[in-house]
Amino acid sequence: MQIPHRYRINTSSFAYYWQQGIGVALLEKLPIQPQLQNADQYIPYLFQYDELGDKLVKALHLPLGFGQGQRIIGSYLQDPQMIAPEYRSLIESFFAPIDIEPSWLDWKLLRKGLDLSQRSGLSGLITLRDYCLMGGYESAAINKPLIYTGALKKGSVKRLSETVDFWVNITGDNALRYGNVGFDHLMKTRMIHSFARVNLLKATDWDSAKWGLPLNTWDMLATNLGFSLVYLVGIQRLGIRALPEEVNGLFHLWKYIGYLLGLPLEIIPENEEAAIEALYYWTMTQADGDADSKSLAHALQQEPVDAHYPTTKIGRKMMREIHLFYNHYLLGNYSCNLLQLDRTFWGKVAYLNVVKNKLAHRGISEESHRQKLIQKGRVTHERVKDIYLRYNTQ
Template sequence: MNAPAPLSTVNEWPAGRGSREEFVAKYGTQRADRYQEAFWAMDPVADALFTSGHTVKEIMPNLREALARGTADDDTLPEVAALIEDMTKALAGLDAEKLERGRRTYLSIPPLSHGLALGPGSLVHTYATPAIADLLINTGELTDGAVKRLAYTTNWTYSLYLPDALQPGGEGFIHTGMVRAIHAHVRRVHNRKGLDYSDYGAPISEFDMLRTWFDFTYIPYAGLRRMGWQLTAEEERDVFYLWKIVGRMLGIHSDLFHGEDGVEASQETMDAIHAVDGEINEAARQLVDALMSGFVVNAKELTGFPEDTLADWTAAHVRIIHGDEVADACGVAQSVMQPILEMEAPLVQERFDLLRQDKEALEAEIQKNEDMVRQMLTRDATYMKQDEGVKMKDGSMAVGA
């Protein structure tokens, strides 16, 4: 295979994204032009961490220290300082009250229910496109270490929901900065392999990041609705607003999610994204299978229920959240629990609505869930370190500098 042109010079409509003409006919030229740009755009601010000549062992501790302070100092590497500055720009014009409402809305729903929406919900959707699945399968850890990887993704989200979490130096600020750096690290490693990206565009592109942003907004909250946790339109706007701040901190340009303020408001964009996803492939099925197994192991630790019961329960939620077509394509088993859970959803919704009408009970629920999140949050996660490099499928460690 001939080495492809440098990614910075490639801007064609990727072959695996389907017909540009058909996309334009349905979604318009403006959206097509912006997505074509996003297919190849990466994150120059974060990518500079691993193209400046400093080693990973130099970069990672320097970045952790700067994120914990929330600001650069005289010992901060210039590229680290630039990343801190860019993340802080996400807070410009911040509506603190709206952000706090979004945080409290999240905490009004039990972490286990959110965990279902995140694992069988968000991550199944993440893996369902070959643009992401093919890249992730190369690292090996996402299949061999699915239990830990699921826990780490959940751990990052926990960091976002503590008081003042997104302020410089806050837990969410720290964890999000490290997640952004790891994306850049993985992107650098894959770019150096000289692979052909003509099918879907750059690895962990801006488009991939936008799609993943919806995996923490549209996908879980549409799924939670089906589970009996439907929010009001205002509550959805508040939660989406919190994630817009997080998305900007991750390096996504805000024009891509402008106007995406709830499930209904985001439907056309989700349809447009799915139009260029590509077909669910074997890599996606491997990742979903590993995810399901990992979720069952984690749920057993929390509940003590038998694994076969939890496997059926998890499969039922995948089908409730995503529907049978996606579940079948991902190789998810049929579930005898599905009709039972679907019948229980109205009762869950009724209890949730009653809870929100009782200010004292709601406050107690939020505090209980915040305490649980605080107890489960850890800084001992792979994305917080990576000082040795990125572990690849063959077990080797690939460094980013």
């Protein structure tokens, strides 16, 4: 079996997470301590990729350009008859093996996951930025495609704006129904991944023996876990209560999303326990962070200052301090020190948001109260997305 050089036992941030950090409490939820040698079963997924997506990209996007290729797919999703027969056959071949509404899909359960996502409000977006995204930089390997595609040159403002747009679009009411905005965005994201992978392998000195394939299946699973399990841990740390049916719904939501993005069903966790075990195997076999990790972390740290909102310089500086507080509060000082993130004094005022969340979620079992928080949270998501797209894509 081919084993890339990246595959090794982690000795720094992720090891600390499971041995002395928040991960200790997660492992206590499992009936049996996971054995690290079981991670070997995932090694082949470091060389597995989305063959359907890559085939379509090579036939459609490379000859026509990514933008034109996506416009054709968008037209197909609205009305297949709108596009030329040769393009229609390509897209039909892509969708043919995909069951858009598989027998295991439970829309009511998925709705519970959406409820929790929407109810998270501003704290959900904070978690995605300051815990999931920043914490992901602790792995040297998963971030190498970002470096090779010039993410640092493009800037963290653009990447963060794209992440907010993606997440808000896919967590809307009925967004994941075929042809709706969330479904469309998932297909676009899948094509972006394939387009990046095809071009990285074609036009760069990417070393698969060292890193595995770019945007490989196991790293895509890790991203899925970031949006599900890590997100869940983060919002709970920020004072948001999650009901058991919402937790189950969240993992069902991301099972369906992962499936639409091309992940094989056999590796997508269906519940919290399976997700904890999967995250343990991935994180504990990651090479420690490197100079690129620190560069990406520094860029995200500076993002509020480089952005165009808030509109005042002092407002942007204060936003930087607030996000630094959340970085330390969610990731812990050990990880933040490894990433060489600054400390903050003034940002500690953001803890008031945690207190506010705890108070607001005391009556969460009451349906009317929960529905008000869901509606309020969704309005906040749309407002923040509008701010990012209006001010930060200039």
